[in-house]
Amino acid sequence: MGKQTLHLPLFETKEAKGKTIYKLFASTIFVGILLIWLYRLINMPSKGESGRLAWICMFLAEICFGFYWIITQSVRWNVIYTYPYKNRLSLRYEENLPDVDIFVCTADPIMEPPTMVINTILSVMPYNYPTQKLSIYLSDDGGSQYTFYALLEASQFSKYWIPFCKRFNVEPRSPAAYFQHDASNLNDKVFAQEWFNIKKLYEDMKSRIEASIENGSIPNEIKAQHKGFSEWNTKVTKQDHHSIVQILIDGRDHNMVDMDGNRLPTLVYMSREKKPNLPHNFKAGSMNSLIRVSSQISNAPIILNLDCDMYSNDPDAIRESLCFFMDENQGHKVAYVQYPQRYNNATKNDIYGNIARVTHEIELAGLGGYGAALYCGTGCLHRRESLCGRKFSEDQTFEWNNKLQEKSTYKTVEELEEASKVVANCSYEEGTQWGKQMGLLYGFPVEDIITGLTIQCRGWKSIYYKPSKPAFLGVAPTILDVALVQHKRWSEGMLQIFISKYCPFIYGHGKIKLGAQMGYCIYLLWAPLSVPTLTYVLVTSLSLLHGIPLFPEVNQLT
Numbered sequence: 058m059g060k061q062t063l064h065l066p067l068f069e070t071k072e073a074k075g076k077t078i079y080k081l082f083a084s085t086i087f088v089g090i091l092l093i094w095l096y097r098l099i100n101m102p103s104k105g106e107s108g109r110l111a112w113i114c115m116f117l118a119e120i121c122f123g124f125y126w127i128i129t130q131s132v133r134w135n136v137i138y139t140y141p142y143k144n145r146l147s148l149r150y151e152e153n154l155p156d157v158d159i160f161v162c163t164a165d166p167i168m169e170p171p172t173m174v175i176n177t178i179l180s181v182m183p184y185n186y187p188t189q190k191l192s193i194y195l196s197d198d199g200g201s202q203y204t205f206y207a208l209l210e211a212s213q214f215s216k217y218w219i220p221f222c223k224r225f226n227v228e229p230r231s232p233a234a235y236f237q238h239d240a241s242n243l244n245d246k247v248f249a250q251e252w253f254n255i256k257k258l259y260e261d262m263k264s265r266i267e268a269s270i271e272n273g274s275i276p277n278e279i280k281a282q283h284k285g286f287s288e289w290n291t292k293v294t295k296q297d298h299h300s301i302v303q304i305l306i307d308g309r310d311h312n313m314v315d316m317d318g319n320r321l322p323t324l325v326y327m328s329r330e331k332k333p334n335l336p337h338n339f340k341a342g343s344m345n346s347l348i349r350v351s352s353q354i355s356n357a358p359i360i361l362n363l364d365c366d367m368y369s370n371d372p373d374a375i376r377e378s379l380c381f382f383m384d385e386n387q388g389h390k391v392a393y394v395q396y397p398q399r400y401n402n403a404t405k406n407d408i409y410g411n412i413a414r415v416t417h418e419i420e421l422a423g424l425g426g427y428g429a430a431l432y433c434g435t436g437c438l439h440r441r442e443s444l445c446g447r448k449f450s451e452d453q454t455f456e457w458n459n460k461l462q463e464k465s466t467y468k469t470v471e472e473l474e475e476a477s478k479v480v481a482n483c484s485y486e487e488g489t490q491w492g493k494q495m496g497l498l499y500g501f502p503v504e505d506i507i508t509g510l511t512i513q514c515r516g517w518k519s520i521y522y523k524p525s526k527p528a529f530l531g532v533a534p535t536i537l538d539v540a541l542v543q544h545k546r547w548s549e550g551m552l553q554i555f556i557s558k559y560c561p562f563i564y565g566h567g568k569i570k571l572g573a574q575m576g577y578c579i580y581l582l583w584a585p586l587s588v589p590t591l592t593y594v595l596v597t598s599l600s601l602l603h604g605i606p607l608f609p610e611v612n613q614l615t
């Protein structure tokens with residue numbers, strides 16, 4: 058192996074097949090569009106003739122459709138798929154794998170039940186990765202003691218869950234998802250025994266958490282188990298509370314081990330300070346607090362972010378992503394690796410279009426082809442440096458070894474918690490570049506898309522990676538009003554980017570490729586496309602009622 062493996066890349070890119078045929082097909086459509094425009098112009102009723110207004114409206118709508126179609130071609134001509142080689146990574150870097158911080162965000166204990174949140178946490182704790190290199194942070198914008206309690210329970214349960222997952226190599230590693238189905242190999246006596254034990258432990262834990270929520274209080278004997286509960290002695294509400302940071306598992310501690318005697322990952326609960334009169338900037342605010350708090354504790358160079366309703370479905374996901382960051386030739390340019398949003402509750406007919414096949418298999422891969430994969434929030438791994446506002450430069454060297462962590466080994470848990478609380482305070486961001494040049498951008502409902510764009514405009518590349526086995530699985534809206542609210546927020550938020558100073562054609566000019574600028578606009582112009590669509594629908598039906606001909610008749614063509 059030796060030399061030869063050293064020269065093999067850690068990941069490869071391949072063009073989608075059938076590019077030439079697609080280009081031929083697309084050019085026929087383009088000719089078709091031109092002919093439609095021409096037909097409209099030539100046959101336009103002249104001034105005073107009936108139906109002129111309808112024809113003008115049709116023409117304008119068709120112009121919009123045509124241009125939008127042209128924009129969509131940018132990504133379709135450049136579809137590129139990426140393939141990481143995790144075995145090569147292990148061969149070359151097993152001893153030098155970087156630390157990884159995992160951020161999970163939750164905002165409301167009712168909409169996002171604590172048991173769901175800890176299932177996400179428990180799915181990332183048993184990653185096939187050196188546990189002492191993992192630190193997991195839960196940001197609770199709900200400031201709920203039930204979420205804190207659930208996380209405390211999870212920290213205990215993980216001592217059984219992690220060894221169980223690793224010993225029997227079970228998947229998926231979210232207990233709820235795993236126990237949803239009966240185990241297949243219960244004939245194996247040892248396994249069956251363990252399976253029943255763990256399942257019982259999980260269900261007991263779940264009932265304790267749910268019972269406490271139902272009763273509206275946490276039993277005193279449980280409260281006595283951890284100093285953290287004292288944070289809720291004063292009045293704590295979702296909108297108004299002080300910073301809370303509790304390190305539930307200190308991964309540096311060699312005595313913190315699971316039932317098999319193996320080290321545990323660091324586990325931290327945090328709830329940043331909130332004041333009713335100050336903007337909290339939603340998920341972006343939470344992420345920026347997470348970036349700062351984690352910099353005090355573990356400061357890993359790689360950050361994985363997950364929404365609390367999205368669990369890890371592949372224990373090798375971190376290793377696969379690292380192939381992109383650590384590749385000797387191209388890795389240094391990579392700011393983030395985005396996975397598609399896939400769901401474990403997709404319905405057969407997918408009536409709200411959550412699966413979005415064309416988006417996930419073609420368009421996003423096309424943007425990835427320009428090195429400009431969109432940052433879509435959950436299921437994304439970032440290089441901490443690029444997220445913190447640093448510009449890319451070809452000649453900067455990158456250290457995967459973590460100096461700060463070595464330093465922080467001298468600090469006690471209490472010292473780390475105190476230092477972290479300071480950076481999670483509202484006042485910390487005043488007069489700083491946080492939310493502007495550093496971290497996630499504030500002021501946009503889709504903080505992820507805009508943040509991704511600014512990172513790319515600072516010279517970094519991003520990767521879109523859609524493995525055949527989903528790496529993360531989330532919960533898609535299954536009721537109409539939730540789906541509508543989500544789509545409204547996304548489409549409005551994206552239009553807001555287009556009309557701001559961050560419009561990709563202006564802000565991205567000369568910084569990202571024209572194809573990438575166009576690719577962004579497929580989404581940013583999604584909302585206004587409804588105007589020509591509505592026009593088209595209305596004008597055609599009204600014209601039909603009024604007997605105004607808009608299209609050539611079949612016998613005209615012959």
Ligand SMILES: O=c1ccn([C@@H]2O[C@H](COP(=O)(O)OP(=O)(O)O[C@H]3O[C@H](CO)[C@@H](O)[C@H](O)[C@H]3O)[C@@H](O)[C@H]2O)c(=O)[nH]1
Binds near residue numbers: 340
């Ligand atoms: O004040 C807030 C509001 C939300 N969140 C968390 O942010 C995540 C996303 O919020 P959600 O309301 O679930 O929005 P979705 O539309 O489902 O999320 C998608 O769209 C968002 C905006 O583009 C991205 O940030 C998400 O990652 C992406 O999954 C969730 O984990 C929330 O708990 C917070 O931490 N604090």
Ligand SMILES: [Mn+2]
Binds near residue numbers: 364366
């Ligand atoms: Mn969500």
